[in-house]
Amino acid sequence: MIDKRRKLYDNVEIHNFRELIERYKELYSEKLAFKYKLEPKSTNYIEVTYAQFVSDIEKLGTALINLGLTEKRVAIIAPNRYEWCVSYLAITTSNIVVVPLDKALPENEIEGLIKRSNAEAVIFDKEYVSTFKKLNIAKSTNLKHFICMDKLEEDFCIFYSDLISKGEKLLSENNTKYKEVVIDNNKMAIMLFTSGTTAISKAVALSQANICADIYALSQMAKVTKEDTFLSFLPLHHTFESSCTFLYGTYCGITIAFCDGIRYVANNLKEYNITGFVCVPLMLEIMYKKICKAVEEQGKTKLVKVMSSICNFLLKFGIDIRRKVFKQILDNFAPNLHILIAGGAPMSKEAIQGFLNLGINLLQGYGLTETSPVLAGENDKYKKLGSVGFALPGLEIEIDSPNEDGIGEIKAKGPTVMLGYYDNEEATNEVLKDGWFYTGDLGHIDKDGFLFITGRKKDVIVLKNGKNIYPEELEILINKLPYVTESMVYAKPNDKDRDLSLCAKIVYDKNVMEEMFKENITNFQASKRTANIQNLYHDIIWQDIRNNINKSMPAYKYIREIVVTDVPLIKTTTQKIKRHEELGK
Secondary structure, three states: OHHHHOOOOOOOOOOOHHHHHHHHHHHHOOOEEEEEOOOOOOOOOEEEEHHHHHHHHHHHHHHHHHOOOOOOEEEEEOOOOHHHHHHHHHHHOOOOEEEEOOOOOOHHHHHHHHHHHOOOEEEEOHHHHHHHHHHHHHOOOOOOEEEEOOOOOOOOOEEHHHHHHHHHHHHHOOOOOOOOOOOOOOOEEEEEEOOOOOOOOOEEEEEHHHHHHHHHHHHOOOOOOOOOEEEEOOOOOOHHHHHHHHHHHHHOOOEEEEOOOHHHHHHHHHHOOOOEEEEOHHHHHHHHHHHHHHHHHOOOHHHHHHHHHHHHHHHOOOOOOHHHHOHHHHHHHOOOOOEEEEOOOOOOHHHHHHHHHOOOEEEEEEEOHHHOOEEEEOOOOOOOOOOOOEEOOOOEEEEEOOOOOOOEEEEEEOOOOOOEEOOOHHHHHHHEEOOEEEEEEEEEEOOOOOEEEEEEOOOOEEOOOOOEEOHHHHHHHHHOOOOEEEEEEEEEEEOOOOEEEEEEEEEEOHHHHHHHOHHHHHHHHHHOOOOOHHHHHHHHHHHHHHHHHHHHOOHHHOEEEEEEEOOOOOEOOOOOEOHHHHHHO
């Protein structure tokens, strides 16, 4: 049975982030924790040991407590950087709730989430100075402390470096408030907002026990050691990157190198001697295509296929020569890369097998923000193409009300499941029932215990890069346009990059359109012998979508195509749009 295969390695269980920091001190003190550059093209590297990392955490934590933030909420918003990691652990180990915010959010959403979280302080990168200056002037939130990670000529900010110095001074004066903090493992320590507008997104309440249970479970599945260097590419506010690269990685004593940006990934893999990488399938698909193209240009595609077959045959007898056989390919790509952890979206079997053929251990997983996040995954020994592995040690996964094909809603139980949605009992009760968390995803479990995801129970659109799009979020914004009576957002395949493009079907009020755009309509009709007025309406609405909707959203939420009509959408008796029927018309 699969249960006997889940645990490959023994490790020490931790229950909170204070214990994680003690692990840093005991096992990795002089080990390199972070290596990064301040500018992409720089040749000067900044290196930070675990000892220095711990020291900075304790200094900042002491300073934050001194500001009176104990039991309060502190938000963080910044690109991936060392100060983000220090801030996260300084906040949570000081009995303060951390609120990581998406760095791609527009100003209105940042303000909305700051309000909803009731944060009293925010730690931010210099690129958000103008945003928080406006909030400081407007006094529209409960923010009392604006902490900038960068030293600037701004009088409304407290500076991160000054807080580090203040904490150091307090500690030298025998201030013991940070040391005396006692962590409640099961209390909300992390507030994470799901994708959506400020009105729709849910605030997931996670405890330190939740995250630490996931770290411990992951450590039993994959062999990651202090000899590894991982590239941090995905945004740290996302629990996948935060839990898997940052927290699980440092639990194992890895060195974290911060990516200089998507254009520099290939260079970073080589210059930092990267051995591991947590990413979404889109990135791996792109990498695999580049590898295949390079092999094809050298006229070695057939040879690689033949040698892959030979290597896989020898693997059955415990003989692994893959990295020796494909050394040239690996040297051109990432010579030391040996482990990839992927999740968040489907990935082609061809690409999965391609990386395995090269001797790179590709592990696919599945989870949600609400589950800290990883629920299931492959381990170093047991894999099956197309699956997302099996339940992590200590967790249970079942299929609720499976149909004749064994497909039903995936539900999970275990210590990684969230406390609930903050300040939203109704939404919490919808997904937490009798100790089980109902994921809203559909799947089946095969006879060997492997979990396969087959779709979404609800209509969430999942892009290839792992981003979730909630149609209702965009529909609310579209429906605010004065001439729109209703709308439906959906996705359709984009032949250009094999991803999905967001589209909208928009129903307009003909009378309102005629009233609002009299002059446009008159000019349009006068200029054409056989005028199709709907073309004009399309152009008017499309301009509004681009100027008033898309510009207020991150790029991945842009509407790329619209269909306009004055015919009402097909709806149920309760006035819910029948999406599948509309798409099938």
